[in-house]
Amino acid sequence: MQRWNRRDLVAGFVIVFLVGLLAGQHLKSRQLTSSAAAAEPAAAPAADVAGLRRVSSTFADVAAKLTPAVVNINSTRIIKGQEYYDPFREFFYGNGNYREPDTTSESLGSGVILSADGLVVTNNHVVADADEIRVAIADSREFTAKLIGRDPASDVAVLRIDARGLPHAEWGDSDALRVGDWVVAIGNPFGFSETVTAGIVSAKGRRDVGLSDFEEFIQTDAAINPGNSGGALVDLDGRLVGINTAIFSKSGGYQGIGFAIPAKVAQRYSDELVKNGRVIRGWIGVIVRQLNSRIAQKLGVAGTDGVVVTTLWEDQPAVRGEMRVGDVIVEVNGQKVKSPRDLRVAVADAPVGGPVTLKILRGRRSSTVTLKVAEHPNQDNGDPAPGI
DSSP, X not given: OXXXXXXXXXXXXXXXXXXXXXXXXXXXXXXXXHHHHHHSOOOOOXXXXXXXXXXXXXXXXXXHHHGGGEEEEEEEEEEOOOEEEXXXXXXXXXXXXXXXXXXXXXXXXEEEEOSTTOEEEEOHHHHTTOSEEEEEOTTSOXXXXXXXXXXXXXXXXXXXXXXXXXXXXXXXXXXXXXXTOEEEEEEOGGGOOSEEEEEEEEEEEEOOOSSOSSOOEEEEOSOOOTTOTTOEEEOTTSOEEEEEEEEOOSSSSOOSOEEEEEHHHHHHXXXXXXXXXXXXXXXXXXXXXXXXXXXXXXXTOSSSOSEEEEXXXXXXXXXXXXXXXXXEEEEETTEEOOSHHHHHHHHHHSOTTSEEEEEEEETTEEEEEEEEOEEOOBOTTSSBOSOO
C-alpha cells in the first residue's frame, strides 16, 4: 500500500483550492454577462424601423393630399313659430292673435370637393330641410352653398360653392378594396375641422343597416363620430373610395363600427344629381314584405322564397298589370327575388318606360306579368314615395 506523506497532502489541497477558485470566477463572469445582456433592451432591427417610417409617411402623404379637399358644412333650419289665438291678449291688447318667435336649428357635417369649380358631395341627412347651407374650406373661407340635388334613398347630396381653383378629390375604385385594407377617414367630428383617423376595411356590402333604401356600405373601424358624415374615406393612394355616413353606437360616440357609401354608388348618384337635379329610378307601385312560413301557409304558397305584395298604389303599373295584394313575387327579369331589396334594386335600375317581367305565385298557380316601368314619384317634402 502506498503511503502519503504530509507534504503531498498539502500540495494536493492547494491544487484543489486553486481549481475551485478559477471555476468560481468563470461562473461568476458568465452570470454577470448574462445579467447585463438581459438588462440591455434588444435594439429593433433597422429594417423594421424603416418599414414603420414608410407606413407613417404614407398616412401623412394621404392626409396632406386630401385634407384640403374636405370641407365643413353648417346647415341652418328655420323653425317657424306657431300661431294661435289668446283670449287674454284679446282682452288686454285688443288682438288675441299671437305668433311665437322663429327659432333656428343647426347641424354640422362634412363634405368633399369633387371639382376645382366648387362641386361638393355630402350626405343628404346633413343638408335635408336646410334653409341655409354654409361651407367652410381649409383656407378658412366660407361660402353660402347652393343645393344642386339630394337623394334621400341613397343619402347622397350635391352642393356647389362659388369658387375656382379649389383642391379636390378624385374618385377611387371601391370594388378593388379588400377586407383588411388600410383606409383613412377625414372629416370634422364634433366641429373639430380637418381631423384624420386611420383603420381598416372591416367588411364590404353591408345591407339592411336601416340607414337608407339602397345600402351597400363599406364598414370600417377608422374612427368616425358625429360631424364626420359626408366626409372622405380614402385609400392609401389618396383616392376617394367612400363617403362616411354613419356609426353604430349605443353611446352616440365611436365604438369601432362606421359605415361609408362606396365610391361606385356615391359617384353614380352624384353624377345623376348634377345632370338631372334628381336620381331617376324605376317604379311599379307596390309595397312588399318578406315571405315567411306563416304567411306562405296562409296564402297557400309552397316554399318561403320571394316577397309578398301588401299594398298597391292606385293607377300605377302593378295595378294596370292586374296584380293583387297577396301575390308573391319570386323572380324579376329571370333573377330570383329573395328579399325586398332584390326587387327594389332590380326595379330601380330598370329604364323608365321600359318593360320589367315578374314571375308571381297566386296560391298554387304561377304566372308571369310584364309591366311598363314608371318613374319613382316623390312626396311633397321631396322624399321618395314609399314602395317599389
